[in-house]
Amino acid sequence: GAGVSQSPSNKVTEKGKDVELRCDPISGHTALYWYRQRLGQGLEFLIYFQGNSAPDKSGLPSDRFSAERTGESVSTLTIQRTQQEDSAVYLCASSARTGKEQFFGPGTRLTVL
Amino acid sequence: AQSVTQLGSHVSVSEGALVLLRCNYSSSVPPYLFWYVQYPNQGLQLLLKYTTGATLVKGINGFEAEFKKSETSFHLTKPSAHMSDAAEYFCAVSLGDSSYKLIFGSGTRLLVRP
Numbered sequence: 001g002a003g004v005s006q007s008p009s010n011k012v013t014e015k016g017k018d019v020e021l022r023c024d025p026i027s028g029h030t031a032l033y034w035y036r037q038r039l040g041q042g043l044e045f046l047i048y049f050q051g052n053s054a055p056d057k058s059g060l061p062s063d064r065f066s067a068e069r070t071g072e073s074v075s076t077l078t079i080q081r082t083q084q085e086d087s088a089v090y091l092c093a094s095s096a097r098t099g100k101e102q103f104f105g106p107g108t109r110l111t112v113l
Numbered sequence: 114a115q116s117v118t119q120l121g122s123h124v125s126v127s128e129g130a131l132v133l134l135r136c137n138y139s140s141s142v143p144p145y146l147f148w149y150v151q152y153p154n155q156g157l158q159l160l161l162k163y164t165t166g167a168t169l170v171k172g173i174n175g176f177e178a179e180f181k182k183s184e185t186s187f188h189l190t191k192p193s194a195h196m197s198d199a200a201e202y203f204c205a206v207s208l209g210d211s212s213y214k215l216i217f218g219s220g221t222r223l224l225v226r227p
Contacts, residue, residue: 004156031213040122042203042217043157056213091156098213104149104156 002026004105006092012111013082021077021108025094032075033102034067037089046090049075050098082112115140115206119218127226132176132191134221136204139185146187147205147215148178157203163187174198199225 005024013019025032031050035043045059049069060066064083069075079086089109093102120135138144145164149157161172168180178189187204204218 033213033215035215035217040219042117042119042219043205043215045214045216048213050213093157099207101159101162102215104158106154106156 004092004094004103006090006105006108008108009106010109010111012113014113015084016081018078018080019082019110021079021090021110023075023077023092023094023105025073025075025092026103028072029094029096029103030072031095031098031100031102032069033093033095034075034077035091035093036061037091037107039088043091046077048098079110082110084112086110087112115144115208115216117204117206117216117218119202119204119221121221122219123222123224125224125226126194128196129193132189132194132198132223134189134202134204134223136178136187136189136218137185138187138204138206140206140208142208144206144208146178146180147207148172148176148187148189149203149205149217150174151201151203151220153200160189160202194223194225196225196227199223 007022034046048056052069064080067077089107091107093104095102118137147162148160161170163170163180171177203220205215
């Protein structure tokens with residue numbers, strides 16, 4: 001079956017612009033996660049959704065970052081007024097329910113010039 | 114607080130040689146431990162995981178890892194490296210079955226020499 005998909009695969013933007021990153025989880029997965037992977041580093045947890053609610057947003061780096069999820073489907077991570085330090089690969093994962101194996105998408109590589 | 118330390122950002126082995134990737138963790142509660150592999154331009158794929166029970170865990174592609182509580186370690190091994198094993202490997206820890214958050218190490222890039 002289809003895995004987790006993310007779009008776009010690459011995004012280049014200018015400093016100060018807003019960007020939206022999309023994640024399509026595996027059908028039927030109720031839990032969805034966003035991580036950030038900076039060059040040469042491990043993944044940092046950003047936010048977690050159970051259904052369309054986000055019990056934990058503590059990993060979002062600043063108020064420029066926000067995310068939403070429609071039902072138990074697509075999620076969008078929005079970064080407003082992008083800064084160069086936002087350049088990273090943003091990875092999405094989903095799991096059948098909280099605590100179960102997380103399946104990762106291929107990521108969106110964001111470059112802020 | 115939980116944390117994961119992976120010793121060596123790069124490990125180079127010859128094809129056919131033993132692969133050993135080191136992972137140490139800290140956790141205030143019994144952890145769940147994971148190894149993920151990331152091939153270029155792809156997402157992370159679960160190699161193996163330890164939850165409870167047998168401390169030697171076997172995963173895909175001939176990899177295995179042993180949970181050693183006394184050493185707070187979960188090192189990944191493979192008896193004989195293949196060229197196709199070249200990738201980045203991440204160790205991660207979570208707080209157990211109800212936990213949603215994975216804490217990752219910084220990764221180890223495995224290079225396999227012909």
